[in-house]
Amino acid sequence: MSLHGKTAFVTGAGSGIGQATAMAFAQxxxxxxxxxxxxxxLAGALAALRQGGGQGATMVCDVRQGDAVRAAVACAVQQRGALDCAVNAAGVEGASKTLLDEDEALFEQVMDINLRGVWHCLRAQIGQMLSQRAGGAIVNIASAAGLVGSRRCAAYSASKHGVLGLTRSAALQYGGQRVRINAVCPAGVSTDMARRIVSSAGQDMAGGGRNYPLGRYSTPQEIASGALWLCSxxxxxxxxxxxxMDCGFTAA
Ligand SMILES: NC(=O)c1ccc[n+]([C@@H]2O[C@H](COP(=O)([O-])OP(=O)(O)OC[C@H]3O[C@@H](n4cnc5c(N)ncnc54)[C@H](O)[C@@H]3O)[C@@H](O)[C@H]2O)c1
Structure with missing residues (x-):
């Protein structure tokens, strides 16, 4: 699964799945x-990536801001001349609340980052790839909660269902220009996000995924390997x- 000579763009690269993906792509x-x-x-993630022999750079960017996302894509192109692949992993978990307890601020925050953020990223990334006329590959990190409902946060589940709609629509619209757009749907993954969710429920990570068919959470490296394959x-x-990629969570 070589990406030798390719230029990759990874959001959410400061932590968890995004960081593991940046590392896997660099390797x-x-x-x-x-x-x-x-x-x-970001500084910590880049240092770790370089320590592992990888090459890259950082760009601070809030994916809610279209201008900032376009500037980040331009930064990659300025340094490398082209953009070949991208993984959109930036996201937030929302809050563990039932629908009637969710307020508009929570709904807007989750939609703004998880759904509008991916929309901004796809538009900037696909626009750049089309201008190069050489195709490209993009992976959106959605969630098992994009395939089934969530007992924990309806807004989060809705945002991830939306990411799958963006993924499939973009794939239909730009396949003819050889831009491939796919999604990965993890269930629990051992990252800071999962740690926050588990601890807010008064539990600890050791029991995470006990009820999944494989009896455990995924690692961020396992999710990164799926994103790497999809871009290869x-x-x-x-x-x-x-x-x-959910340890069997949605197999039932
Ligand atoms: N960890 C899980 O159990 C799990 C399960 C399914 C899906 N996911 C999804 O995987 C993705 C990565 O999650 P993670 O577990 O690595 O989380 P994480 O909290 O460890 O990392 C998320 C990163 O996204 C960044 N981020 C958040 N909002 C941003 C914004 N507006 N602009 C730019 N960056 C922003 C954060 O700073 C952080 O570095 C998310 O989209 C999440 O919904 C995670």
Whole structure:
């Protein structure tokens, strides 16, 4: 799954799945622009990536802002001349509340980051790839909560269902220009986000995923390997796909 000589763009790269993806892409030979709104997390992620022999740079960017996302894509192109692949992992978990307890501020925050953010990223990334006339590959990190409902946060589930709609629609619209757009749907993954969710429920990570068929959460590296495959030549005939990587959570 070589990405040798490719330029990659990863959002949410300061932590968790995004960070593991940036690392996996760099180890596969890509130059990676690590994008996140958290500057100090980005600095740590870039240092770790370079320590592992990878190459890349960082760009502070809030994916809610279309101008900032376009500037981040322009930054990658300015440094490398082209954009070949992108993974959109920036997201927030919302809050563990039933629908009647969710307020508009929570709904707007979750939709703004998880759905509008991916919409901004797709538009900037696809626009750049079309201008290069050489195709490209994009992976959106959705969620098992984009396939089934959530007992924890309806707004989060709705935002991730929306990400799948964006993924499939973009795949239909730009497949003819060889831009492939796919999604990965994890259930629990051992990241800071999962730790926050589990601790807000008064539980600990050790029992996370106990009820899944495989009896555990995924690791961020496992999700990164799915994103890497989807951006590789091995997935050249795959677009509009929704890849469940959820330790069997949605198999039932
Ligand atoms: N961890 C899980 O159990 C799990 C399960 C399914 C899906 N996901 C999805 O995977 C993605 C990554 O989650 P994670 O577990 O790595 O979370 P995380 O909290 O560890 O990392 C998320 C990163 O996104 C960044 N971010 C948040 N809002 C941003 C914004 N507006 N602009 C730019 N960056 C922003 C954060 O600063 C952070 O570095 C999310 O989209 C999440 O919904 C996670």
């Amino acid at each position: 596969a030979g890509a130059w990676v622009l690590l994008v996140d709104r958290d500057e100090s997390a 030549e091995g997935a050249a005939s795959t677009t509009g796909a929704v890849l469940s």
